Amino acid sequence: MHLPFAARLSGLDTPLEIRRFFEVPADPEVISFAGGNPSPITFPAEAVREIAGRLLLDPAGGPYQYGRWQGYQPLRQAVALRWQEKFSTGGPEDDVIITSGAQQAIDLIARAFLEEGDGVLCEEPSFTGAYLSFRACGAKLFGAPMGPDGMDLDAAEALLRQNPRIRLIYVIPTFQNPTGESMSLASRRALYQLAQKYDRLILEDDPYSELRYSGTPLPSIKSMDEDGRVLYAGSFSKVMFPGMRVGFAMARRDIVEKLTQLKQATDVHTNELFQRVVHTYLTEYDFDGHIAQDIVPAYRVRRDAMLVGLASHLPKGIRYSRPDGGLFILCTLPAGADELALARVLRNKKLAVVPGAAFRTDTRPGPAPMLRLNFSMPSPDEIRRGCALMGDVLGTALARSLF
Amino acid sequence: MHLPFAARLSGLDTPLEIRRFFEVPADPEVISFAGGNPSPITFPAEAVREIAGRLLLDPAGGPYQYGRWQGYQPLRQAVALRWQEKFSTGGPEDDVIITSGAQQAIDLIARAFLEEGDGVLCEEPSFTGAYLSFRACGAKLFGAPMGPDGMDLDAAEALLRQNPRIRLIYVIPTFQNPTGESMSLASRRALYQLAQKYDRLILEDDPYSELRYSGTPLPSIKSMDEDGRVLYAGSFSKVMFPGMRVGFAMARRDIVEKLTQLKQATDVHTNELFQRVVHTYLTEYDFDGHIAQDIVPAYRVRRDAMLVGLASHLPKGIRYSRPDGGLFILCTLPAGADELALARVLRNKKLAVVPGAAFRTDTRPGPAPMLRLNFSMPSPDEIRRGCALMGDVLGTALARSLF
Numbered sequence: 001m002h003l004p005f006a007a008r009l010s011g012l013d014t015p016l017e018i019r020r021f022f023e024v025p026a027d028p029e030v031i032s033f034a035g036g037n038p039s040p041i042t043f044p045a046e047a048v049r050e051i052a053g054r055l056l057l058d059p060a061g062g063p064y065q066y067g068r069w070q071g072y073q074p075l076r077q078a079v080a081l082r083w084q085e086k087f088s089t090g091g092p093e094d095d096v097i098i099t100s101g102a103q104q105a106i107d108l109i110a111r112a113f114l115e116e117g118d119g120v121l122c123e124e125p126s127f128t129g130a131y132l133s134f135r136a137c138g139a140k141l142f143g144a145p146m147g148p149d150g151m152d153l154d155a156a157e158a159l160l161r162q163n164p165r166i167r168l169i170y171v172i173p174t175f176q177n178p179t180g181e182s183m184s185l186a187s188r189r190a191l192y193q194l195a196q197k198y199d200r201l202i203l204e205d206d207p208y209s210e211l212r213y214s215g216t217p218l219p220s221i222k223s224m225d226e227d228g229r230v231l232y233a234g235s236f237s238k239v240m241f242p243g244m245r246v247g248f249a250m251a252r253r254d255i256v257e258k259l260t261q262l263k264q265a266t267d268v269h270t271n272e273l274f275q276r277v278v279h280t281y282l283t284e285y286d287f288d289g290h291i292a293q294d295i296v297p298a299y300r301v302r303r304d305a306m307l308v309g310l311a312s313h314l315p316k317g318i319r320y321s322r323p324d325g326g327l328f329i330l331c332t333l334p335a336g337a338d339e340l341a342l343a344r345v346l347r348n349k350k351l352a353v354v355p356g357a358a359f360r361t362d363t364r365p366g367p368a369p370m371l372r373l374n375f376s377m378p379s380p381d382e383i384r385r386g387c388a389l390m391g392d393v394l395g396t397a398l399a400r401s402l403f
Numbered sequence: 404m405h406l407p408f409a410a411r412l413s414g415l416d417t418p419l420e421i422r423r424f425f426e427v428p429a430d431p432e433v434i435s436f437a438g439g440n441p442s443p444i445t446f447p448a449e450a451v452r453e454i455a456g457r458l459l460l461d462p463a464g465g466p467y468q469y470g471r472w473q474g475y476q477p478l479r480q481a482v483a484l485r486w487q488e489k490f491s492t493g494g495p496e497d498d499v500i501i502t503s504g505a506q507q508a509i510d511l512i513a514r515a516f517l518e519e520g521d522g523v524l525c526e527e528p529s530f531t532g533a534y535l536s537f538r539a540c541g542a543k544l545f546g547a548p549m550g551p552d553g554m555d556l557d558a559a560e561a562l563l564r565q566n567p568r569i570r571l572i573y574v575i576p577t578f579q580n581p582t583g584e585s586m587s588l589a590s591r592r593a594l595y596q597l598a599q600k601y602d603r604l605i606l607e608d609d610p611y612s613e614l615r616y617s618g619t620p621l622p623s624i625k626s627m628d629e630d631g632r633v634l635y636a637g638s639f640s641k642v643m644f645p646g647m648r649v650g651f652a653m654a655r656r657d658i659v660e661k662l663t664q665l666k667q668a669t670d671v672h673t674n675e676l677f678q679r680v681v682h683t684y685l686t687e688y689d690f691d692g693h694i695a696q697d698i699v700p701a702y703r704v705r706r707d708a709m710l711v712g713l714a715s716h717l718p719k720g721i722r723y724s725r726p727d728g729g730l731f732i733l734c735t736l737p738a739g740a741d742e743l744a745l746a747r748v749l750r751n752k753k754l755a756v757v758p759g760a761a762f763r764t765d766t767r768p769g770p771a772p773m774l775r776l777n778f779s780m781p782s783p784d785e786i787r788r789g790c791a792l793m794g795d796v797l798g799t800a801l802a803r804s805l806f
Contacts, residue, residue, distance in 0.1 A: 001602065001630045005661055006518050006540075012664040040464035048467075049459045056452045061443035064451075064644040100503060100648075100670035107669050111539065115409050116519065132668035136514065137409075199404065227404045241467040243675030245503075258408050261415040265535035266510050267503035271674040272646035 008116050008138025011363055014128075018358045021343060025352050031386040033373040034352035036177065036327060042295045043241040044281065051280045055273060063273035069264045070256070071098025071248070072275035078282045079234070079248055086288075087209075088223040089232060095256035097263060098248050100270045102207050102235035105249035107133040108259045108266070109168075109203055109231050114139045119166035121159055121200075123151045125330075125359030125370065127177045130170055130205060142166060143361035146176065148321075150183030153190050160198045169195055169202045173221055174209035175326025178359055178372035182324065185218055192224050200229070207235040207247075208326040210291050213300035215324035228252035236278055238327070239291055244274035303329070305380040306373065309387025315395045320373075327376040331390075333369035334398075342397060343371065351389045411519050411541030414766055417531075421761045424746060428755050434789040436776040437755035439580065439730060445698045446644040447684065454683045458676060466676035472667045473659070474501025474651070475678035481685045482637070482651055491626040492635060498659035500666060501651050503673045505610050505638035508652035510536040511662045511669070512571075512606055512634050517542045522569035524562055524603075526554045528733075528762030528773065530580045533573055533608065545569060546764035549579065551724075553586025556593050563601045572598055572605045576624055577612035578729025581762055581775035585727065588621055595627050603632070610638040610650075611729040613694050616703035618727035631655035639681055641730070642694055647677035706732070708783040709776065712790025718798045723776075730779045734793075736772035737801075745800060746774065754792045 025032055055063050070076065076096045083089040090096070099105040106129070114120070116138030122131070124143025131141060142163060144156040151171060160166055171191065173183040183191065195202045204221045222232040228251070235247040249259055263269065281287055306329055310320050319332045331353075333339055343355040356368030371390075375383060428435055458466050473479065479499045486492040493499070502508040509532070517523070519541030525534070527546025534544060545566060547559040554574060563569055574594065576586040586594065598605045607624045625635040631654070638650040652662055666672065684690055709732055713723050722735045734756075736742055746758040759771030774793075778786060 001632050003516075003604070003631070003655075003658060005515055008518075009515065009661065009664070012661075012668070037469050040468060043464055043467045045459065045464070045467060049456065052459060053452065053456055056448065056455060061446055061448070061644075062646075064446045064448060064646045065443060066440050066640075066645045100674075103668070104670040112408055112412065113406075115411075129667065129671070132664070136665060136668045201406070228406070229404050237469075241464075242469045242671075243465075243467045245670055245672070245674050252406075255406060258412065258415075261412070261535070262539060264532070265415070265506070265539045266669065267507040267648055268532070268645075269648070271503075271648050271677060274674060274676075 009136060011135035012132060021352070021354045021358060027350070030350045030352055031378055031382045031389070032352040033375070033378060033386055034354050035374050035377045037377055038238050038242060038327070039298065039376050041298055044290055044294070047281060047285055048277060051277045052273060055276050055280065063276055065272070067269045067272040067275070069269050070260045071096070071270060072272065072279060075275050075279040078279055080250070082282065083234070083250065087220055089220045090222065090250045093228060093252050094250055095253045096248050096250050097256050097259050098246065098270050098275055099263070100245040100247070100267060101237060101242070102205060102233040102247035103129050103133070104266070105233035105247055106130050106203065106205060108262045109233070109249060110134050110137045110139070111262050112255065112258045113167055113201060117165060119163050121156060121166050121169045122361050123171055123176060124361050125178055125356060125368065126170065126361070127172060127205065128358060131361065134170070141361035146179050146181060148181060150176070150181060150187045151191065153187065153194060156191070157194055160194065160200065167201060169200055170205065171202065171221070172205045172208070174206060174218060175211060175323055177326070178328050178354070178370070179330040180321045180323030180326050180328045182218060188218065188221050189224060192221055192230070195229055196227070202230045203233065204230055205233045207238050210239050211295065211299060211327070212325040213296060213303055222250065228255070231255065239295065240278065240281065244271065244277070246270060246274050246278050299376055301380055302375040302378070302383055305383040306375045306387060309384050313387045313391025315391070315398045317398065318394055327374055329373045329375060331371040331373055333371065335369060336367070337369040339369050339371055342393065346390065346393050349389055349393060351386050412539060414538035415535060424755070424757045424761060430753070433753045433755055434781055434785045434792070435755040436778070436781060436789055437757050438777050438780045440780055441641045441645060441730070442701065442779050444701055447693055447697070450684060450688055451680060454680050455676060458679050458683065466679055468675070470672045470675040470678070472672050473663045474499070474673060475675065475682060478678050478682040481682055485685065486637070486653065490623055492623045493625065493653045496631060496655050497653055498656045499651050499653050500659050500662050501649065501673050501678055502666070503648040503650070503670060504640060504645070505608060505636040505650035506532050506536070507669070508636035508650055509533050509606065509608060511665045512636070512652060513537050513540045513542070514665050515658065515661050516570055516604060520568060522566050524559060524569050524572045525764050526574055526579060527764050528581055528759060528771065529573065529764070530575060530608065531761060534764065537573070544764035549582050549584060551584060553579070553584060553590045554594065556590065556597060559594070560597055563597065563603065570604060572603055573608065574605065574624070575608045575611070577609060577621060578614060578726055580611070580729070581731050581757070581773070582733040583724040583726030583729050583731045585621060591621065591624050592627060595624055595633070598632055599630070605633045606636065607633055608636045610641050613642050614698065614702060614730070615728040616699055616706055625653065631658070634658060642698065643681065643684065647674065647680070649673060649677050649681050702779055704783055705778040705781070705786055708786040709778045709790060712787050716790045716794025718794065718801045720801065721797055730777055732776045732778060734774040734776055736774065738770070738772060740772040742772050742774055745796065749793065749796055752792055752796060754789050
């Protein structure tokens, strides 16, 4: 039989070639700069084993039974407290719902607010997983270009003015995926004022801000929120580990109530054991010490190795970001470069990167002369070898005017 | 600021009083027939601790890292194999996606197929969690009354004929929630033929069929599927434990591909450790023995205690189902009875039940003279005392013509 899927889902069909670029290469000889995974060397496995083993002995069976839609109450409180005390993020008007990763926080927010045909203003390029959630609601994406200071706010304002159906502004203000760039404090304030002026919501996606290797921490946009228009998505994937799927949304209480209804419809609640594992780790272990000692130094070494490698090997005329944190560096090719062709050549030479085409807000083919490079998964040595390889391939392409 | 939620979500607002009936009573003196939880005495906690402890030692970090959208490959294969060998359910055209509980299987299917304004034909009364997923897509619910043999197929056909926008027929053919009743083999076949005649999809929700305490197993509707119109939702919540949130959808390959896109947008993948725990439990432990020895006898005793208690105490004129399995018995009150008022009186006498109003497909108030009784959570002694209490309250109400 012919099965017609809901029409709004047509935007979900990513070309197979682009999806393939994200896959972990099967060939162990391939160096991968393509992933977005945190490194297994940063996972607090010993603590997790100890905590999980203990919690699974609970005579009341707590981690085994159905839990609450909104999440494990002590974890919600611990999250609210930590984000308030440490990041001034979230106030008395706000509430927290535990989600199955920050992806689900984005997805629930998309479902709560987006009518079919509504618009979402995104940084261009941005996180493809968020695009999927917006597109699954039948929303249209509008991209304001990323500059070194975050989203280009003149372009953003023009889009807001021209498109009254844009309901949501989606940003990753800190160590953005895929650029690695952060919005300055002034830009954060200006974006918030823009959202006020045009009366739109901001979805602040913040999975990376604790992965800072240099520079000074910046306040979240949510910390500037006066009228409940900022919805904040947080994650434990990069500061503990992603396989457990634990994240959260923080927003005004009435919004969290609506997200809770949707959460019940979606998966009832998030895995109960791992909500409790995160709670125990946050409250009984040295969570901040884990980030400062086990994660940040390991990633700083890798970021530095990549920055040095790119400086040594890339031909002139090829720019790249110099992020203070996160997992990614974006390499910007000369205008007109065919980044898909270059990514294919690199792949044949056993280096995997993600071409800019993957991050376009527009699903139609078009220019995106960029390559995303991940430095959390490869070893420093792989990073050095990969950068040399990139230098060779891009140098040859430049010499042959292949751009 | 005023935050307008998407209009399609207006159907999610359940009256607070009705939601409260589902909550676990805080007062420990209250006997609860209101839950729908499996009993902690059935959880294979020792095996889970052993397996989880072992898997968390994985030197490759597998359970900690991001997994595949479609689920852990060996679990998908083990599920496909078990359901094919044991239940003749799923064929070479079909595929399996692991979901965060069967709730998410229902939700992904709803999102894949339902346009705003589409209809879903449900058994009336039926599972409120599924209603939520359909309503969250802006679908309208149509209820065909439940008879002793499952959905009334004449009513179903009339609804299909009159409502061309019904795209999906949602049924729990075995030990239905809340009635406990099952569709006969003839009814299953007839429903499948009806779906073929009107070219509609069937969503077969099957969380309870392994909880059989008497009678002969019946084939799934999916096992009769010739043209890929039956989508099957399965769960490990009632045969292992629900807190982990592991279930699955089984459907034609092209449908599972679409569900996989939505899964990526929703929560990326299901908790990786517990997918592997279920896989190990299915393949290395005596899963069928666990069901046969640890679950079925415990629940059979409770079902029998409730049937004996109701037979002994309920006044004449009050009917109740006599299910061969599952978790629920439905008590049907005389027409015109105010089941909400009776549930309130019972609650004041320290017995919690769920009134029929909770299970209406129509969100507007209307007649639903039923009380759902759960027998998996209370002890046999609590069941006996609860039935005596029901007898008192319903007898008094009947005597005073309160119905």
